[in-house]
Amino acid sequence: MIEKEIFGILSVLLALTRFSTYFWSIFRGTTRPHLFSWLIWAILMLVAGYAQHVDGAGAGAWATVFAGFACLSVAIISIWKGEKNITRSDWMYLIAALAAIPAWYFTDNPLWAVIIVSLIDICAFMPTFRKTWVNPYTEPPFSQSLAALRGFLSILAISNYSVITLMYPLLLVVLDTSLVLIIVLRRKFIPAF
Template sequence: MIDTSFKLLFSGLAIALALVAFVPYVRSILKGTTRPHVFSWFIWGITTVIVFFAQLEADGGMGAWPIGISGLLTVAVAVLAFIKRADISITKTDWLFFAAALASLPFWYLTSDPLWTVVVLSVVDLFGFGPTIRKAYESPHQESQLFFLSLALRNCFAILALESYSVTTVLFPLSITLACTVLLTIVVFRRRTVLA
């Protein structure tokens, strides 16, 4: 069993990685180098903030802190992407995922169980990767490799920092780690085959 001081260290590392990932990402959005898909980021922001509260209810403790901070940063990126008019192509499917993210709130209230909310939100969040994966495949030079690598590592540290391990506390950060790894792999592969 890892003691509390190590949990705090892992939580701090996860928060530091979130900041290390988001600060250059925001700079690249401001420069126009990175053009994130607005709807993906709104979906991710909503789901991440809700999962943070579900993890707290499931006794995730300080391991939930990086998820909460990342949720706030993600919403900020979504707002910035909208203001900068990055990739604002929104499909009917995007609206469906957005509605599913919002629908998870009453679902949690009705079931009184954060597990099902986290399951629904993890699935919705993974679907939220759809527009970004499509965009990364088509325009791989518009996505930051360092950003998605940092997020994958952040989630690994967030899992290690959890004070209680359950499907409710681990599912979301683990699924996001895997999705970031897939996205990163696509960007690396496509950059080798597509000229800037």
């Protein structure tokens, strides 16, 4: 059990490092977070952390809850320092994500809650994927790589492996890794401006 707690502590420390570098890049003006993505992520991380805790994830839920509060901070900061080009599709993803939150709330089944939260998180990533595809210099690859690694460590910290406790962190690893690939590969084709 001690190794699970060590992975839990490492994943929180990695999340702290990731968000510290992310905040630094926001205030330097090199990162422009998308308000819609970060608002949804804040809600989702806190919901998923709660679901993981209820299902016995133990230390595996620590980083998720910490990240939820950090995402809320980024969402607030993005009001002033974030992406200003909000498209119709961004609004559609926000509305879809927010509309699905009551479905999570009213389900008594933790599996359905995590499935719904996972689908909402995919919607949350879409505005950031779109923004980053257009301008890959608005997101830092290092910070996003740390997010993927943090997700992997949180998986190792889970005390009780089940579909419920694994689905959301696995999805986050896939989505964060996809964002890193978009950043790195698109930068090869689009010069910095």
